[in-house]
Amino acid sequence: MAAVPDQARFDYIVIGASSAGCVLANRLTQSGRHRVLLLEAGGHDHHIWIHIPLGYGKLFDNAKVNWLYKTEPEPELNNRQIIQPRGKVLGGSSSINGLLYVRGQHADYDHWRQLGNAGWGFADVLPYFRRAEDQERGADEFHGTGGPLAVSNVCEPHPLCEAFIEAAQQAGIPRNDDFNGATQEGAGYFQLTAKNGRRWSTAVGYLRQARRRHNLAIVSDALASRILFSGRRAVGVQYVAHGITRTAYADGEVLVSGGAFNSPQLLQLSGLGPAKILRDFGIDVVADMPGVGADLQDHLQIRMQYRCTEPITMNDVINHWRHRYAAGLRYIMSRKGLLTIGAGYAGAFFRTRPELATPDVQIHFLIFSADTAGAVLHAFPGFMVSVCQLRPDSRGFVRIKSNDPHVPPAIQPRYLSARSDCDTVIAAMKALRRIMDEPAMRRYIAQERAPGERCTGDADLLAFARETGTTVYHPTSTCRMGSDPAAVVDERLRVRGFERLRVIDASIMPTVVSGNTNAAAVMIGEKGADMILQDAAALAPLAMSA
Numbered sequence: 221m222a223a224v225p226d227q228a229r230f231d232y233i234v235i236g237a238s239s240a241g242c243v244l245a246n247r248l249t250q251s252g253r254h255r256v257l258l259l260e261a262g263g264h265d266h267h268i269w270i271h272i273p274l275g276y277g278k279l280f281d282n283a284k285v286n287w288l289y290k291t292e293p294e295p296e297l298n299n300r301q302i303i304q305p306r307g308k309v310l311g312g313s314s315s316i317n318g319l320l321y322v323r324g325q326h327a328d329y330d331h332w333r334q335l336g337n338a339g340w341g342f343a344d345v346l347p348y349f350r351r352a353e354d355q356e357r358g359a360d361e362f363h364g365t366g367g368p369l370a371v372s373n374v375c376e377p378h379p380l381c382e383a384f385i386e387a388a389q390q391a392g393i394p395r396n397d398d399f400n401g402a403t404q405e406g407a408g409y410f411q412l413t414a415k416n417g418r419r420w421s422t423a424v425g426y427l428r429q430a431r432r433r434h435n436l437a438i439v440s441d442a443l444a445s446r447i448l449f450s451g452r453r454a455v456g457v458q459y460v461a462h463g464i465t466r467t468a469y470a471d472g473e474v475l476v477s478g479g480a481f482n483s484p485q486l487l488q489l490s491g492l493g494p495a496k497i498l499r500d501f502g503i504d505v506v507a508d509m510p511g512v513g514a515d516l517q518d519h520l521q522i523r524m525q526y527r528c529t530e531p532i533t534m535n536d537v538i539n540h541w542r543h544r545y546a547a548g549l550r551y552i553m554s555r556k557g558l559l560t561i562g563a564g565y566a567g568a569f570f571r572t573r574p575e576l577a578t579p580d581v582q583i584h585f586l587i588f589s590a591d592t593a594g595a596v597l598h599a600f601p602g603f604m605v606s607v608c609q610l611r612p613d614s615r616g617f618v619r620i621k622s623n624d625p626h627v628p629p630a631i632q633p634r635y636l637s638a639r640s641d642c643d644t645v646i647a648a649m650k651a652l653r654r655i656m657d658e659p660a661m662r663r664y665i666a667q668e669r670a671p672g673e674r675c676t677g678d679a680d681l682l683a684f685a686r687e688t689g690t691t692v693y694h695p696t697s698t699c700r701m702g703s704d705p706a707a708v709v710d711e712r713l714r715v716r717g718f719e720r721l722r723v724i725d726a727s728i729m730p731t732v733v734s735g736n737t738n739a740a741a742v743m744i745g746e747k748g749a750d751m752i753l754q755d756a757a758a759l760a761p762l763a764m765s766a
């Protein structure tokens with residue numbers, strides 16, 4: 221990592237080597253014309269389990285690479301505190317996530333544009349998805365090749381996934397071999413951000429290439445604690461590295477890419493946020509912005525567990541040393557097999573009501589079972605299937621609890637606080653049960669372990685969701701893009717009312733996308749980089765003539 225002297229000057233300072241921040245670090249240094257400082261609170265990404273896809277399960281409680289956040293007690297989830305893992309490492313959450321590559325629906329982005337965000341319709345963002353992508357299946361209208369983000373197929377079919385896909389078809393859900401193609405609806409296999417059986421985080425895809433450039437300085441283990449302003453212009457960043465507080469200055473822009481929890485936290489620590497909360501913690505109010513940290517959205521998943529009739533699940537491999545070693549050996553020899561799978565193997569997108577234009581539910585089909593994420597697998601053959609409502613109406617918040625940047629903020633998604641979300645979750649669980657009851661799947665089910673056959677009525681199903689529901693790790697929208705007074709950034713991702721300050725990460729999504737959020741965060745990084753470079757190019761002649 222670079223030794224950067226105190227008070228050093230750069231053109232751009234990127235805060236957070238996140239899914240989006242690594243894209244910025246790469247694209248902004250590509251021409252060689254701009255000096256960029258990348259600050260990352262976590263360390264390097266050498267941990268072996270980061271790079272083996274299945275190792276994702278080993279990173280849930282690893283404080284070296286994970287912020288290990290928790291929500292406040294969630295009132296509608298029986299006051300449970302829900303885990304909120306977040307990457308704290310080069311690559312951000314793309315280094316610890318479940319690797320599923322799902323962009324969301326075309327309609328998500330068209331909706332962003334309808335909300336007043338010019339330039340964010342699906343036709344506008346598709347070129348950035350394609351530019352980022354190195355699609356194993358080759359290029360077409362929806363996919364690109366040669367980009368920094370490798371996207372690949374699962375290495376081989378699995379009998380349980382085949383049965384699930386067939387059962388979905390028996391239930392009237394079509395087969396879909398590309399959830400990122402013309403339409404999302406259907407059942408099929410997920411694709412992964414992986415290549416040759418290795419994780420393809422943005423640290424691997426974007427930073428490895430860029431870190432050799434003389435104009436990029438990367439400082440890891442460096443927590444940005446405050447953005448510095450001259451009036452309404454961002455001029456630099458104060459950060460803490462190895463216990464020492466330093467300052468870096470930006471002649472161009474300060475770019476906040478700390479993710480959906482840390483970006484609003486840093487803005488609030490810097491005096492941008494709800495005035496009362498800032499004052500309560502002794503922070504000088506630079507701008508009263510109630511929208512900073514508001515509108516938190518996340519996907520809630522409800523996992524149904526099944527005991528399998530045949531010993532063909534991952535439980536049967538991991539729990540027997542001989543099979544486990546064989547799987548390890550196979551991975552070492554060929555980079556294939558169980559160690560290459562991500563957070564879902566197969567999946568489905570469907571509508572709970574026929575009048576809907578697009579799916580409102582996503583299914584993740586997992587070939588193992590455990591009581592909680594990252595926990596020991598059950599000692600019997602088992603698998604799990606989760607339902608996830610794609611467009612929740614519930615809204616929560618992120619708020620500082622201290623003026624100390626090391627103190628985690630209060631995180632409160634307020635899952636299931638909207639009645640419409642409860643209704644969708646109930647309908648989704650019923651629809652999933654119908655799929656599982658189709659002949660193709662039924663032969664593999666010895667027992668529905670949870671919620672269990674006694675759980676039948678709507679009230680029972682909702683009670684199960686409240687008791688067991690947990691995050692799919694997709695928090696967004698806490699620095700929401702828009703043109704209304706509560707929006708934090710405009711459609712060029714500039715913090716409203718400020719100069720030379722942008723937020724570029726998952727926190728700017730006006731609404732959470734109907735899928736997994738990493739691909740969209742990378743796209744936001746790609747589009748954000750383009751906007752910064754366009755603005756710099758537009759300003760350059762003015763600077764010369766001044």
Ligand SMILES: Cc1cc2nc3c(=O)[nH]c(=O)nc-3n(C[C@H](O)[C@H](O)[C@H](O)COP(=O)(O)OP(=O)(O)OC[C@H]3O[C@@H](n4cnc5c(N)ncnc54)[C@H](O)[C@@H]3O)c2cc1C
Pocket residue numbers: 235236237238239240241259260261262304305306307308309310311312313314316317318319320321322442443444445477478479480482483486562563692693694695724725726727736737738739741
């Ligand atoms: C366990 C898990 C599983 C997931 N599974 C999937 C999946 O399968 N598919 C999918 O598409 N998405 C998945 N996601 C979600 C997806 O990875 C995230 O939405 C995406 O990575 C968010 O990107 P981001 O750019 O907003 O920020 P992040 O990638 O979260 O990164 C923020 C970075 O900023 C750094 N940072 C924060 N504050 C500061 C500061 N003050 N100073 C310096 N550095 C700072 C952090 O340490 C971190 O490295 C998962 C996420 C998790 C946690």
